[in-house]
Amino acid sequence: MAGLLGRWLLPLVLLIGVSTAECPSYSRYSQEYHEPFSTGGHKLSYMRPSPECRTFNSSGVEKAITKLKDVIADPDLFRLFENTFPNTLDTAIKWRGTASNNSDEELCFVITGDIDAMWVRDSANQIAPYKAVLKQKTDDIASVFRGTLNMQARYLIQFPYCNAFLPPEEAGINAGTNGARYKVTPPYDVNVVFTCNFELDDWGGFLQLSHDYYNRTQDLDFFSKFQWIPAVQSILNAAKDMQRPTYGPDGEWIPPAYTFQSYTMSAAGTQGNNGFNSPVNYTGLVRSPFRPSDDSAIYDFGIAANMMMARYLDSTASIMAKLPNAPKGLAGEMRDLANDIRGGIEQWGIVRSPTGQKIYAYEVDGYGGRNLMDDANIPSLLSAPFLGYVDRNDPLYLRTRDFVLSKMNPWYCKGSVISGVGSPHIRPCAVWPMSLIMQAFTTDDYWEIFAAIREVVGSTSGLGLIHESVDSNDETQWTRQWFTWANGLFGQLIMELWEEKPDILTEGFQPFRYENKSM
Numbered sequence: 001m002a003g004l005l006g007r008w009l010l011p012l013v014l015l016i017g018v019s020t021a022e023c024p025s026y027s028r029y030s031q032e033y034h035e036p037f038s039t040g041g042h043k044l045s046y047m048r049p050s051p052e053c054r055t056f057n058s059s060g061v062e063k064a065i066t067k068l069k070d071v072i073a074d075p076d077l078f079r080l081f082e083n084t085f086p087n088t089l090d091t092a093i094k095w096r097g098t099a100s101n102n103s104d105e106e107l108c109f110v111i112t113g114d115i116d117a118m119w120v121r122d123s124a125n126q127i128a129p130y131k132a133v134l135k136q137k138t139d140d141i142a143s144v145f146r147g148t149l150n151m152q153a154r155y156l157i158q159f160p161y162c163n164a165f166l167p168p169e170e171a172g173i174n175a176g177t178n179g180a181r182y183k184v185t186p187p188y189d190v191n192v193v194f195t196c197n198f199e200l201d202d203w204g205g206f207l208q209l210s211h212d213y214y215n216r217t218q219d220l221d222f223f224s225k226f227q228w229i230p231a232v233q234s235i236l237n238a239a240k241d242m243q244r245p246t247y248g249p250d251g252e253w254i255p256p257a258y259t260f261q262s263y264t265m266s267a268a269g270t271q272g273n274n275g276f277n278s279p280v281n282y283t284g285l286v287r288s289p290f291r292p293s294d295d296s297a298i299y300d301f302g303i304a305a306n307m308m309m310a311r312y313l314d315s316t317a318s319i320m321a322k323l324p325n326a327p328k329g330l331a332g333e334m335r336d337l338a339n340d341i342r343g344g345i346e347q348w349g350i351v352r353s354p355t356g357q358k359i360y361a362y363e364v365d366g367y368g369g370r371n372l373m374d375d376a377n378i379p380s381l382l383s384a385p386f387l388g389y390v391d392r393n394d395p396l397y398l399r400t401r402d403f404v405l406s407k408m409n410p411w412y413c414k415g416s417v418i419s420g421v422g423s424p425h426i427r428p429c430a431v432w433p434m435s436l437i438m439q440a441f442t443t444d445d446y447w448e449i450f451a452a453i454r455e456v457v458g459s460t461s462g463l464g465l466i467h468e469s470v471d472s473n474d475e476t477q478w479t480r481q482w483f484t485w486a487n488g489l490f491g492q493l494i495m496e497l498w499e500e501k502p503d504i505l506t507e508g509f510q511p512f513r514y515e516n517k518s519m
């Protein structure tokens with residue numbers, strides 16, 4: 001989501017923080033070094049707020065940290081894990097409570113980190129890593145899943161195209177409105193919505209988190225009782241609108257359901273063609289005028305976001321099918337949309353690279369227009385197996401992966417500090433550590449995983465948190481000190497390795513020149 005550029009371009013009126021006088025602002029805290037430093041060569045700062053300043057305590061997360069202290073051999077890797085895995089819970093659970101008209105309906109308002117609003121996509125990704133410690137619906141962390149899903153459902157019912165929101169009335173937080181100027185259809189309420197960049201992965205994120213919660217708890221009751229069914233209906237209705245082509249059968253223009261224009265210095269901060277963006281043909285795919293980076297798309301059919309949507313529509317259709325109070329046929333509608341999307345990806349999303357290889361395109365328009373690149377933000381092409389859309393050994397995926405992690409991808413950069421995928425959201429050679437984390441998630445190659453983790457551990461500028469981007473040759477040039485999505489993703493990787501490839505956690509991740517006899 002919006003990083004450095006977005007931050008200074010939007011004249012935001014930030015929400016008034018609820019942190020008490022004794023608790024330092026984490027925006028500042030995360031830019032300063034705190035003792036004790038880790039004992040490896042990177043001397044990473046300790047970045048957890050003091051216990052009384054943490055915004056949620058999860059016994060499962062604390063247990064995992066304690067256990068991994070004995071498992072992870074490298075002190076710098078352990079420090080990075082210990083700082084990052086709990087970061088969302090430590091710093092970003094701004095408010096929890098219940099709905100004013102239903103005291104059983106939990107609500108949780110999760111801020112992205114250094115921007116004081118709740119993104120649907122970010123919050124899904126911020127909470128998802130805790131599925132590693134979610135065992136049953138009575139666990140303390142389960143309430144955070146339910147509260148986040150209920151909050152997202154409320155937003156998606158009201159404004160399905162919007163991506164970031166202000167605290168609910170129940171929170172009693174005196175939030176200012178976003179002072180930036182936008183012209184958006186359909187219109188929205190500025191007292192509820194922070195920004196309304198429509199990104200398909202907001203829906204994908206909501207469905208993914210729904211799947212994660214169900215998968216761990218089998219708590220069907222939750223999905224029946226609150227706003228989940230109407231939220232899915234809202235998504236399906238809007239998705240059908242966003243499948244519509246630009247021209248009807250007789251060549252007449254069909255104005256799109258969603259348009260967006262903004263006063264901004266950044267071309268990627270608004271939509272071309274007077275807010276309509278480029279025309280699209282009918283493909284079965286769903287338009288995503290904005291990318292997971294919050295940048296505008298070149299072509300609206302983002303392939304990775306559609307992969308995510310198809311996969312999680314299928315997974316959550318199985319939940320819907322089990323709900324006694326779900327309207328008849330709704331699960332079937334979800335599966336039909338997933339099938340439309342899969343068909344569109346097969347027909348339009350697979351293209352030839354300049355070397356003649358068949359690979360997935362990043363974006364297409366259904367006219368033959370295609371954009372060959374990958375962006376570090378997830379959903380990305382690199383993340384396709386992580387999203388559960390393809391197997392990591394699928395030949396088409398492997399060819400796409402080779403393309404993404406090579407100079408053929410215009411957003412790939414090699415450097416002395418870090419090599420990986422960046423994003424047009426920042427600039428060339430501002431590599432996103434998130435892309436190296438995703439590289440590690442999507443391979444079984446032991447040394448590739450090792451090398452990716454080693455670069456991430458070695459490129460935090462000693463701060464011990466995952467930054468949005470890092471200059472490929474200078475770890476002190478980074479963006480976003482407090483990016484809890486990326487922090488959580490790193491924690492999730494370590495938790496997954498612990499389960500599946502624990503040997504890696506016993507390796508050393510030190511810089512070459514470092515020698516420490518006590519290690």
Ligand SMILES: *[C@@H]1O[C@H](CO)[C@@H](O)[C@H](O)[C@H]1NC(C)=O
Pocket residue numbers: 051052053054055056057
């Ligand atoms: C978390 O636990 C600490 C004590 O260890 C307490 O001071 C703090 O208030 C707790 N935070 C929340 C949100 O309950």
Ligand SMILES: *[C@@H]1O[C@H](CO)[C@@H](O)[C@H](O)[C@H]1NC(C)=O
Pocket residue numbers: 101102
């Ligand atoms: C609570 O209010 C929401 C609208 O904000 C409504 O959709 C929902 O049905 C209400 N729930 C109950 C239990 O009345």
Ligand SMILES: *[C@@H]1O[C@H](CO)[C@@H](O)[C@H](O)[C@H]1NC(C)=O
Pocket residue numbers: 214215216218
């Ligand atoms: C949860 O996910 C795992 C791994 O994908 C799968 O094997 C299991 O069947 C799922 N359980 C449920 C209840 O969906």
Ligand SMILES: *[C@@H]1O[C@H](CO)[C@@H](O)[C@H](O)[C@H]1NC(C)=O
Pocket residue numbers: 281282283366367368
């Ligand atoms: C537009 O899509 C239709 C089918 O959905 C296809 O028959 C047609 O060839 C496409 N148009 C172009 C210009 O590719």
